[in-house]
Amino acid sequence: MMPGLLPGADTPTAALLVLSKSEQTLAIVDPGSHQVVARIPSGPDPHEVVASTDGRFAFISNYGGGRYNTISVIDLVGQKALPTVDLGALRGPHGLDFQGGMVWFTAEAAKVIGRYDPASQKIDLVLGTGQNRTHMIAVSPDLKWLVTSNVSSATMTFIEKKSVQAPGAGGPMNAPPQDWDETVVAVGRGAEGFDISPDGKELWAANAQDGTVSILDVASKKVVQTLAADVTGANRLKFTPDGKLVFVSTLRGPDLTILDAATRRTVKRLKIGRGAAGIQMEPGGARAYVACTPDDYVVIVDLQSMEVTGRLEAGKQPDGMAWAVRGR
Template structure:
């Protein structure tokens, strides 16, 4: 009896110690993928300390969080051959059942809009949508273009933008919400009627972003270093800049929409361009290879994953200078915010 009491006392003491040592998750977290370590790091943005590292699949590329900040979704890419999206509980800090995206292969770009997970499926030349509420894929559309890679979904879920890297194009998918016609059965409702507009850009167009006002889409080409600017109202190419951003991997607007950051995976440079004048503002050498970019409007800074250097560079948006580095694991890339 005394031995049993002693074991119970020891167990309770251990549980108390674990509870005391556990770090409560902040309301807002930086999510950072490590391709080499196959982990997702949860980072407190106020202290820049890693709270936890959660295991993910063999080839993680991009990450997004649910609107309420409780779930993370990680695309497992495999060069277009794999078919998984990992789901992580950010509150309990544990893995949940994986989403099988088949028959869509090669999930890469990923977004979360209107309670659903939207993703590109490079291996299937398509984009798809997963509904966590029903636990099933509820929509997909082919692009017919090569290497459908990154994705951006409008806030209302009515427009999807994606870059097709090898085709050198951008697909603009628009839901026209077709209304029931004459002779429709009673109770018939509007259905999704998606239409595609293909805008030629340049081969190697991969990283892109939509301006904060939703008017323009900028995409950078890794091959010739040009930046294509698309007017989203007319769905036509408005300008092409000879920006010399060869090796361009990712592109992001600053929160105020006044500047555009372009990261080069081959040179390790971060090029800053004035969005109004289209002129280069500054070019920073931040490492040997720069990839994922994440803006932090709350602290007026940006995080840039330097995959070849195994760190994330922290950029002051006002001074346009590197102010520090953050280590989250080997070959960091995909970045996202969870919570507000």
């Protein structure tokens, strides 16, 4: 039995979800006790996970660097795997978001983003980026725009919904029901992990090869500043819920870099292990969880003291994490 596993325990109303890449499992963690209440098989090479808004289901991208083309579906309440979503030619699913009742995903090998409707069990939207390694994705809550990081092209792509004139009102009779405009913004080399500030005004992207952080103004879709943050090998970047701090993980060193969002300065480098990938902020703003992939544990960081206060074991090579909150 896995250490800390609570056999037969129900999924808590608020649960931390943690992927194990090498064991190909999803762990459901009770954030109160930090014990694993269930481990459920995923598909091959699970990298990212997202929960439905009602907290009842999880969706996992099976990446494989473009070898795979599936999204695993997990019933979090029943603690069981459901039928897998076959993405067909859309290979290399990676980044995920859940907005408007839909699963939004990147398909890196196909250079596209897609949208999967769990109700109809169909992919109802595919948009090409034309960029290399379209990797992570964030979708606005109003569904009017989305943004992706494109690792090998060193770009971010903003995709905005465009108003289309209805037939009979001066527009062509074959006008599509909707259209999208794309704006490609050059950032640093190896841009992968990114996050949007809680006020929606800024996007920060960590550039793994340059070791820098690009700061973009969301409204103008332009880079306004590049920070020499010394984050070579950066994997993920996350704002704290209050928007005051920015965490950057790296797989090439022992430090978690913590930046002050207002001053743009590094305030701390926290030793957490041999390297780290996924970062997840507790919704209440008390703690952060950082997946130390090479060390097979997840560290717990207190956001007031900015110190490591514990570890949890949720499977070997932990990576992607998410929150599942029922009753929202």
